[in-house]
Amino acid sequence: MFKRFIPDYHAASVYDVEIQFFLSHGIKNLLIDLDNTLDSYKLFSPSKRAVVLKEKLIAAGINVFIISNNHGPRVTAYATALGVEYLHSTRKPFAYKVKRLLKEKKYRPEETMLVGDQLITDVLCAKRAGIRVLLTEKIVTEDQWTTHFNRLLDRPIRRYLKKKGRLKEWMTND
Numbered sequence: 001m002f003k004r005f006i007p008d009y010h011a012a013s014v015y016d017v018e019i020q021f022f023l024s025h026g027i028k029n030l031l032i033d034l035d036n037t038l039d040s041y042k043l044f045s046p047s048k049r050a051v052v053l054k055e056k057l058i059a060a061g062i063n064v065f066i067i068s069n070n071h072g073p074r075v076t077a078y079a080t081a082l083g084v085e086y087l088h089s090t091r092k093p094f095a096y097k098v099k100r101l102l103k104e105k106k107y108r109p110e111e112t113m114l115v116g117d118q119l120i121t122d123v124l125c126a127k128r129a130g131i132r133v134l135l136t137e138k139i140v141t142e143d144q145w146t147t148h149f150n151r152l153l154d155r156p157i158r159r160y161l162k163k164k165g166r167l168k169e170w171m172t173n174d
């Protein structure tokens with residue numbers, strides 16, 4: 001039960017994860033969710049820490065790509081300011097846009113990881129696209145209203161997975 005919701009790794013925040021983690025897992029492409037993973041949905045330009053993280057990843061030779069379910073203007077403004085490529089209106093948990101992206105960019109699934117704060121959208125989408133996924137906690141308390149329904153499902157499943165020891169912390173050796 002809930003097998004498709006079990007992330008490969010878990011972190012409190014993407015900002016906690018050392019770049020070495022991605023490198024040691026052979027990750028060359030990072031698909032990062034925007035709202036509540038990188039920054040609040042209210043921000044139209046990236047926070048300082050988002051800029052620092054992106055620069056560290058790029059310096060390590062890792063491609064950074066924002067994949068968001070949010071609409072064009074918001075995602076375009078943010079991603080352009082951050083200086084990264086992006087997909088808006090991705091429709092996660094559907095995976096067809098992500099699969100198409102992997103093909104177009106020639107990203108190998110085994111070298112690609114998705115990072116996101118939601119089980120129902122991010123984790124499910126990554127599983128369907130055949131790539132690994134790192135689940136995070138949301139970084140700010142407020143959500144856009146469209147996310148509230150997802151959280152109702154997310155919360156009990158997350159609690160269950162945690163109780164069963166199925167949320168493997170990123171720093172765990174394996």
Ligand SMILES: [Mg+2]
Pocket residue numbers: 033034035036037116117118
């Ligand atoms: Mg999100």
